[in-house]
Amino acid sequence: MDTISENRSFGGIQGVYRHHSDSCGCPMTFGLYLPPQAATAPVPMLWYLSGLTCTHENAMVKAAAQQHAARAGIALVFPDTSPRGEDVADDKDYDLGQGAGFYVNATQAPWAPHFRMWDYVAEELPRLLDNAFMIDPDRQAITGHSMGGHGALTLAMNLPGRFASVSAFAPIAHPTQSDWGRKQLGAYLGDDESAWAAHDATLLMRESGFGGPVLVDQGNEDQFLDLLKPEALAEAMAARRQPGQFRMQKGYDHSYFFVSTFMGDHVAFHADALGLA
Numbered sequence: 699m700d701t702i703s704e705n706r707s708f709g710g711i712q713g714v715y716r717h718h719s720d721s722c723g724c725p726m727t728f729g730l731y732l733p734p735q736a737a738t739a740p741v742p743m744l745w746y747l748s749g750l751t752c753t754h755e756n757a758m759v760k761a762a763a764q765q766h767a768a769r770a771g772i773a774l775v776f777p778d779t780s781p782r783g784e785d786v787a788d789d790k791d792y793d794l795g796q797g798a799g800f801y802v803n804a805t806q807a808p809w810a811p812h813f814r815m816w817d818y819v820a821e822e823l824p825r826l827l828d829n830a831f832m833i834d835p836d837r838q839a840i841t842g843h844s845m846g847g848h849g850a851l852t853l854a855m856n857l858p859g860r861f862a863s864v865s866a867f868a869p870i871a872h873p874t875q876s877d878w879g880r881k882q883l884g885a886y887l888g889d890d891e892s893a894w895a896a897h898d899a900t901l902l903m904r905e906s907g908f909g910g911p912v913l914v915d916q917g918n919e920d921q922f923l924d925l926l927k928p929e930a931l932a933e934a935m936a937a938r939r940q941p942g943q944f945r946m947q948k949g950y951d952h953s954y955f956f957v958s959t960f961m962g963d964h965v966a967f968h969a970d971a972l973g974l975a
């Protein structure tokens with residue numbers, strides 16, 4: 699693993715690292731914020747999964763999460779959103795291919811050789827972090843924005859016991875019924891829609907829900923509301939009586955100004971679930 703950069707931030711270290719990924723078959727870059735508390739003992743970890751067009755960097759520099767993580771004593775992990783490189787398949791559209799991995803293991807050509815973001819985030823990167831950093835693998839939580847909110851919710855509900863809590867900012871909430879979902883799940887997983895269900899937060903919420911608390915924030919001025927379909931997830935949470943909160947935030951759009959506004963609430967929510975508050 700190569701260190702790309704390390705900068706002091708709120709008493710901790712914001713690092714950027716690159717390593718060869720066996721899952722994705724290419725070099726992958728991630729950001730990791732270690733709070734001051736990691737200097738003396740392993741700390742719990744909050745995953746932040748990013749949205750379409752993002753690299754590891756967008757949230758790292760725009761979500762304003764480090765100050766809250768430093769206060770709580772929690773590490774932040776910022777994975778990339780897809781495999782990348784000249785040998786990696788891509789598409790002319792921003793919402794497919796590089797920058798749009800959708801947190802699935804692709805089974806279809808030309809994506810299958812590299813687009814294995816599920817394995818990367820669920821298996822490979824946690825192992826690497828556990829081996830290389832002062833992280834407590836038994837205390838993890840997960841959040842994300844838009845496509846990353848979809849990733850956070852689907853990972854959390856598919857891996858019971860892994861995450862103490864899950865939250866999401868404007869998640870792609872019902873991808874099997876949205877143009878942000880049908881196109882990508884079809885391309886990566888094929889035409890058999892039964893393979894898509896495990897990657898739809900609304901269907902998973904209806905089917906099983908999540909064993910810990912859930913927090914979802916959504917701006918009511920979000921320019922992508924029709925693609926995100928927040929009402930489907932909110933209805934599924936209510937029908938299941940899922941412990942948690944779905945908050946419709948007046949006047950907020952889809953941008954990182956929205957994410958950074960509520961980041962403190964989300965870190966505090968996860969800190970509480972992780973026993974830090």
Ligand SMILES: N[C@@H](CCC(=O)N[C@@H](CSC=O)C(=O)NCC(=O)O)C(=O)O
Pocket residue numbers: 748749750751752756760792843844845846952953954
């Ligand atoms: N280019 C596209 C939209 C791109 C966009 O808004 N991406 C969001 C995530 S959308 C869902 O996953 C994002 O996080 N962008 C990065 C940022 O730093 O803001 C378009 O113009 O329609």
